[in-house]
Amino acid sequence: MSALSAEFEDLFDGRPDDLEGRAGDLGRTAEAIASAALALRDLVRQQQSLSTDAAGTASSEAAAGLQRAQDRYQGTSTALVTYAVELGDIQREARVAIEEGDAHLGQIPLREAEIHDLENALTLAIAKGESTSTIEDRLGEARVALSTAMGAAEDARQALNSARRRLWDAADRAGDQISTAIEEGADSFGDNWNQFWEGVGEVFAIARDWAEGVLAAIVFELAEMVSALVSAAVVAVMILVGVLALGFVFLTLGGAGLLLLVALVSASLMTMAIRELMAPPVVQRIDRFEVSDDLESRDYRDLFGELAAQDGAGGEEYTEIRVVAVRDQSGETVAWRVQLPSTQQWSPTNTDGALNDLRTDVMLSMFPELQTQYEQAAWEAMTDAGVFDSDAPIMFTGWSLGGMMAGEMATDPRVSNRVESVVTAGSAIDKHYSDMPPDVRVTQFNNGIDPVHTLEFFGLDVGDYLRTDQDWQTYRPLSWPMHDATMYGDAAERYLPEPRPGDDIFFAGAGGSGSEEVYVAEYTRGS
Structure with missing residues (x-):
């Protein structure tokens, strides 16, 4: 299985042909039910005597019940057929894209290797004093071919x-259509309960809505509290592990060994x-x-999907920074979105990779x-993209290390009067609370069992931890895997299916109402 096939194998989890066949069975069942309902109505119309009134009433009720059942089966069948057709088209297009992408x-x-x-x-020709024109032409063609292949992939x-x-x-x-088909004419306990509330008057309906809202809010707050407690427990465990490790070193090597370890760590940090x-x-x-319009980000889940794609594109070899110009219907740039990738290169001796x-991570x-150098590259990319040639507002976004960098850059005086939004996930940015410009909307998603967002180390004070600004919103899912861009995208969709008020300007409108132009810059280390 190729890398693309593995990454997008979820696109092929369904079998549209089987699904369409089962939907056809539902449709035929609906037709049979409709025939039975019609026969019962004919029976009612043929009943003339008073002695058959009771039977006529029962037959009418049965016919009405059959009609409701027919509506459910037919609605479900239609929804499944529509979904099966769309699924088949999507899978065919995905197979073509995977085949082409794998080739590139x-x-x-x-x-x-050719380059x-x-x-x-x-280099050898120059050293020998030989002509280099042919080699330079071939080198230029190879570089163009590489760029084309990377772009096509x-x-x-x-x-x-x-x-x-x-x-x-x-x-x-499809789910919405099936739900509608089931709910319209359903006569389960839940449906009768809803019908009861519809009949008891406006006062009781208001009381019901209030109770539902209060219960939902209580459940949400309890979940947030549990996630926060789990995060605190994770921090406590990490501190305990650190203390035990130091204790083990002290007992094994003594005080001199502990001091030597501290000196080695300090020297390593200084070297970095x-x-x-x-x-x-x-x-x-x-x-x-x-x-293209269908690839533009519309919400936070799309945003984390874009960040995951940047991680995959650069990997260990280079860092892909994206600066997105969001334009309105007239083509004017109305906002900038700076997208920063997460940690992909884990070698402590890296000097020429990503x-x-x-x-x-350590320096930040x-x-x-x-x-x-990562931050220098981000500022350079913003400059080259044209961010500082306009007055449009700026959003910094990233997850993990990318979110940490987003929080760091958002507090820089160069953008203090323009940054309006910071969106992060699994990132240690609480230390920037007191330095963040006023009225900046900070939206962070921190999984309760994810230890990464707790690694603040230096810079976090009591004021940063005990935040009171309502512009700074933290959402705390409890999910697995514990540190993953897709998981955070799904969490963002649950908490905020639409961007927060004010953040919608950082997402292009669908169709002709807006567009996005992306500036991509790929960097490697200079040392």
Whole structure:
């Protein structure tokens, strides 16, 4: 199974042919029920004598009941047939996208190897004083071919993400239609209960709505409290593990050994900090393109899906930073969305790979005042994209390390009068509460069992922890896997299926009401 097939295997979980066959069975059942209802109505019309009034009444009620059942079966059948047709189309398009994407992904290592060989040949030719024009031409063609393959592979991934969203939408529509078909004419206990409330008057209906709202709010608050307590327990466990580890070192190596360990850790941190300042980040590739309407982000779940795609695109090799210009119907840029990837490179000795690595994690947690190469690259990408050539408001967003960087950049004086929103997930950003400009909407999703968002280390004070600003909203799911972009996207959909008031400007409207232009910059470490 290819990488794309594994990543998007959920698109092929359904069998549309079988589903359509079962829907046909429901439709035939509905037709049989309709015939029975018609026969009963004919029987009622043929009853003339008073002695058959009781039977006529029973027959009428039975016919009405059969009609309700027929409506349910027919409505469900129609919804399933529609969904099966959409599912089949989506799966066919997804297979084509995977086939094309795999072909382009297969070309990338070949092109990279070709470029490597040509670069070596060019170096050798220069050293020998030989002509390099032919090699340079071939090198240019190879680089163009590599860029084309990478762009086509990304297009395929975007098409598959679009197919996944269409699949979710189709399933939601089918579910809504089935629910409507079942609810209209249903006579279960729940339906009779609702009918009872409809008949007891406005006062009781208001009381019912109030009670439902209060109960929902209580359940929500209890869930949030449980998640917060679990987070506190996770922090306590991490502290306990740290104390036990230090105790083990002290008992094993003594005080001198403990001091030696502290000295080694301090030296490692100092080395990381020095390496961070030795050279600027290196830009490897830039691109700018319009996003098709069906691939534009509409809400926070779409946003976390985009961030996951950036993580997958760059991986350990490079950091993909995206700056999205959100435009209105007239084409004017009305907002900027800065999308920052999470940690993908975990080698502590990384000096030429992705910027979103372990070193940046440590620096941002331990020394938030030190500007990392990752942050330098993000500011450079914003400048080159044209963010500082306009006055449009800015949203910073990311998950995990990307969210930490989003919180860090949002407090920078360069954007203090323009940043309006920060959206993060599984990110340690509470330390920035007191430094965040006023009226900035901060929306963070922190899984209760996810330890990453608790790794504040230095910079967190009591005022940051005991937040009172209503613009700063934290949502605390309890979900598995504990640290995952897709999980956080699903949580965002449950909590906020629509953007918070004011955040809608950072998402393009559907159709001709808005558009997105994406500036992509790929960076590697300079040291």
